[in-house]
Every structure is written in C-alpha cells, then in structure tokens.
Amino acid sequence: MAVYGVFIPARQAAAAMELLTLGPFAVTRDGALRPREAGPPPAFRFRWRGRPCEAAVEADGLRLVAIAGRIPSTAERGADRGTAFRTIAALPGLLPPGWRLRLLPDHRIQVELETVVASTATSMIAAMVHFVLALDPCLDRLDSNAPPGAQGRLNT
Secondary structure, three states, rough: OOOOOOOHHHHHHHHEEEEEOOOOEEEEOOOEEEEEEOOOOEEEEEOOHHHHHHHHEEEEEEEEEEHHHHHHHHOOOOHHHHHHHHHHHHHHHHHHOOOOEEEOOOOEEEEEEEEEOOOHHHHHHHHHHHHHHHHHHHOOOOOOOOOOOOOOOOOO
C-alpha cells in the first residue's frame, strides 16, 4: 500500500495554524482572527470614556456599537427631558456618514456603525480606535449637558 502524502485530521490542522488566543478568537500565523467556538459571532467588549462599547465580528466586517448616554425617564424627579431631547436632536449632525443613532426602549442612546474590514487583529483594533475617536464630539456634547459626575446622563 503506497502513501501519497501526509494526512492530518481537520481539527489538528487548524490547531497547528493557530498562533495565540485573543479573547473569543484564535489568531492564525497570517494574523487572521477566527472564532474559537461555533455559535453567535464573537465580539470584543470594551469601555471608552466610561461607556460600554462592542465590536461584533460579522461575515463581512465589524458592527461597532457604543452606549453614548441615557435620557432620563419621566419617573425621575427634576429631569429636564426637553433639554435632553434637544441635545439628542443635535447629535446626528456630529456623526460621520453611515453612522446611526438610536434611542433604545430603556432610554439609552446607542451609536452604531457597520464597516468592512479585513479579519486581522490589527485592522479590527484600528477600526475600533477610529470608531471611538470619531465618537468623541458626540460624547463631548452629551457630557456638556449632563450634571457634574453624571457622565452621559442628560438630566440637566
């Protein structure tokens, strides 16, 4: 019986190519990120200026999301919801093209962007940094209308 090559089981071949682990990802020798487990797309979760952010890996790029602030509810005494909504109305003009601003049912203000990037660790981290730096004018506006110590909280 002749053997015409080396046979390696599929799982072993993939493991041999992995260089290191980065959160829910395996980083291959060429720098590409691959999910370590099957299931929903993995994401990097981080904070920028105290706000929760997420970079979810999708088939064709990243979905970047930040919770920029919160509108006070009608149940909160002394909340100036009119000023809060006027502040929110000015935010879309501060965002780059293609970005979306959403007011979630729990009164949180979500900013999001879907972008196409290479599936390498460096390109994804660069996209995350670009996202949060471009988000800064929006956060500055929200913080300028928040009471002292209430970052992103619009109950002036």
